[in-house]
Amino acid sequence: MSKHPTTSFYEARVAAYIMGELGCLGLPYQQDDYGNIIASCQGPNAPERTLAVVAHMDHPGFEVIDPTHGRLLGNVKKECFDRPVPIQVFPSLITHHASSIPGCIVSVEGSGDEGLLFNLELETDPPEGSFGMWDLPPIELRGDLAYMRAIDDVVGCAAILFALEEMVESKSPCRCLGVFTRAEEVGFIGGAALAEEKIIPSDAIVVSLETSKALPGAEIGGGPVIRVGDFERTFDDSAEAILRAAYQSLKESDPEVKVQRQLMSGGRCEAGVFMLEGYATTAMALPLGNYHNMGEDMTIQPEYIHIDDLSTCVELLVRASELTDTDPTPGFRERYQSRAEKLRGRLGRISS
Numbered sequence: 001m002s003k004h005p006t007t008s009f010y011e012a013r014v015a016a017y018i019m020g021e022l023g024c025l026g027l028p029y030q031q032d033d034y035g036n037i038i039a040s041c042q043g044p045n046a047p048e049r050t051l052a053v054v055a056h057m058d059h060p061g062f063e064v065i066d067p068t069h070g071r072l073l074g075n076v077k078k079e080c081f082d083r084p085v086p087i088q089v090f091p092s093l094i095t096h097h098a099s100s101i102p103g104c105i106v107s108v109e110g111s112g113d114e115g116l117l118f119n120l121e122l123e124t125d126p127p128e129g130s131f132g133m134w135d136l137p138p139i140e141l142r143g144d145l146a147y148m149r150a151i152d153d154v155v156g157c158a159a160i161l162f163a164l165e166e167m168v169e170s171k172s173p174c175r176c177l178g179v180f181t182r183a184e185e186v187g188f189i190g191g192a193a194l195a196e197e198k199i200i201p202s203d204a205i206v207v208s209l210e211t212s213k214a215l216p217g218a219e220i221g222g223g224p225v226i227r228v229g230d231f232e233r234t235f236d237d238s239a240e241a242i243l244r245a246a247y248q249s250l251k252e253s254d255p256e257v258k259v260q261r262q263l264m265s266g267g268r269c270e271a272g273v274f275m276l277e278g279y280a281t282t283a284m285a286l287p288l289g290n291y292h293n294m295g296e297d298m299t300i301q302p303e304y305i306h307i308d309d310l311s312t313c314v315e316l317l318v319r320a321s322e323l324t325d326t327d328p329t330p331g332f333r334e335r336y337q338s339r340a341e342k343l344r345g346r347l348g349r350i351s352s
Contacts, residue, residue, distance in 0.1 A: 001158050002148045003138040005090045005100075007061025008073040008183040010131040011035070012094050014057040014154060018180055021161050025168050027178075034193045037180040038200070041167050046175040047325035050204040051242070053163070053176065053317055054191060054270055055156030056184030060292050062105075062118060064089060064130040070105070072116040073131075074185035075267075079298040081108045081118070086135035091127045101126050102135065134293055134300045144221070144306055151288060151303035153184065156209040159286075159310060163317040174321035177204065184270060191270040195277040205239045205324055206274045206281040207317070211305060213266030214287035221306040223258030224313035227283035231265045232272050239282035246320035250312075257312060266291065286313060 004013040015037060022029045022039050029039035037057075060074025089101040103122035110117045120132075136149040148155070160178040167174045177200060182190030200206065210227070212218070218225045226243045229235050247259045264285055271283040286309050295301035 001154055002150065005061075005088070005131070005133050006058055006150060006154065007063070007131050007133065008058040008186045008189075010061070010063070010092055011057040011182050012092065014157065015180070016094055018057070018157060018161065022164075025165060027164060027168070032194060032197065032199055034190050035182050036190045036194045039164065039178040041164050041174060041176045041178070043167060043172045043174045045173045047173070047322065049175065049324035050201050051174070051176045051207065051321040051324050052179055052200045052204045053160050053207045053209050054179040054181060054274070055160055055209045056153045056181045056191065056270065057157055058183055058185050059133070059150035059152055059154060060185050061131055061133045064120070064126050064132060067122060067125045068120050069109070070118040070120050070132060071114060072118065074292065076292050077294060077298065078108055078111065078116060080294055080300050081105055081116070083299070085300050087120070087132045088135050089122060089126045089130050089132040092129040092131060136293070136300070136302050140302065144308060145304050146307050146310075147302040147304040149302060151305055152211040152292065153209070155211055155286065155305060155310065159209060159313050159317065162314045163321075166314060166318050167321065172318055172322060174318065175324065176321040181270065188270050188273045192273040195274045195279065198277070200279070202278070204279065205242055206271070206279045207239070207243070207320070208269045208271035208274070208281065208283040209313075210269045210283065210285045211288040211303070212264045212269070212285035213291035214289060215262065215264060215266055218260055218262040218264055218285070218287050220287045220289055220304075221309065222260050222287065224260070224309050224316060225264060225285045225287060226259065226261040227269070227271075227285045228261065228263040229265075230263075230268050230271065230283070232268045233275070234263065235271050235282045236275065236280045239280040242320050242323055243282060243284060243316065245323050245326060246316050249319050249323065250315055257315075258308070259312065259316065284313065284316070286310060
């Protein structure tokens with residue numbers, strides 16, 4: 001999937017790949033009026049409650065305004081463009097057979113509510129409605145790390161597809177929706193529209209799946225992160241408890257499995273818009289290096305993740321999709337009730 005260019009409003013190539021993979025798996029899916037994709041997987045003896053896992057198909061990039069200007073789509077700091085940045089420009093129509101056009105962002109002309117405005121130098125004039133990405137390798141493996149032009153959130157989409165494939169092949173007792181949204185990087189546009197339309201069942205447990213800036217306690221190689229919250233808000237504990245239960249289930253078969261838990265304040269995610277619409281919502285993230293392609297020296301660099309974090313994330317999603325009907329808190333309830341009953345008498349009663 002990483003070879004397919006994408007940015008906000010220009011997700012057609014990634015969307016086509018996803019729908020092709022869903023077709024190969026034999027899974028039913030639909031596109032809503034906004035181009036979001038919703039796929040369904042239900043196994044034998046499935047739980048009553050649905051797990052809806054949400055990832056977005058776009059990544060920061062830019063749209064071409066005219067042959068010499070482009071506008072940033074997404075959050076990348078202006079300092080990253082203090083020097084020329086090599087780029088590739090793509091036609092928006094996937095039926096267009098023209099190859100990408102190489103070029104360069106030579107400077108930033110200005111900024112405002114609509115984002116940074118770039119001055120471009122391109123080898124040839126692009127077709128109308130073109131978009132661009134940084135000229136970086138689609139994917140490169142370096143030991144246990146995968147470096148990519150666009151991980152956030154193409155890898156989240158890939159994790160959902162891997163999980164759905166595992167559910168199908170293992171005949172998992174699951175009830176799961178794989179949800180692929182558009183234009184997240186410019187303000188959760190697709191996800192908010194989908195949440196407002198109530199296409200996902202109102203009693204579903206929603207998991208926003210992201211790659212998010214690595215932080216202390218959310219380290220690359222330490223496992224996927226059960227995300228307590230983001231920069232904006234904390235999430236729903238009853239929903240998060242399903243992920244914790246899935247982690248405990250994984251530990252029973254693999255005591256060495258790595259999963260982290262952290263409030264990741266490096267950015268916002270789609271969990272917030274689903275919470276606003278009343279969904280029980282939690283989140284999971286893969287710790288990400290060079291977030292939004294911003295290297296430590298403020299140059300444009302590939303993003304990277306640890307491949308073991310990705311594989312564990314897939315396992316966790318599969319297990320969580322099987323556990324949505326279980327009471328996720330019996331251990332805690334039993335522990336505190338048992339101790340409380342034994343020791344409550346020591347409180348005595350305050351006489352009036």
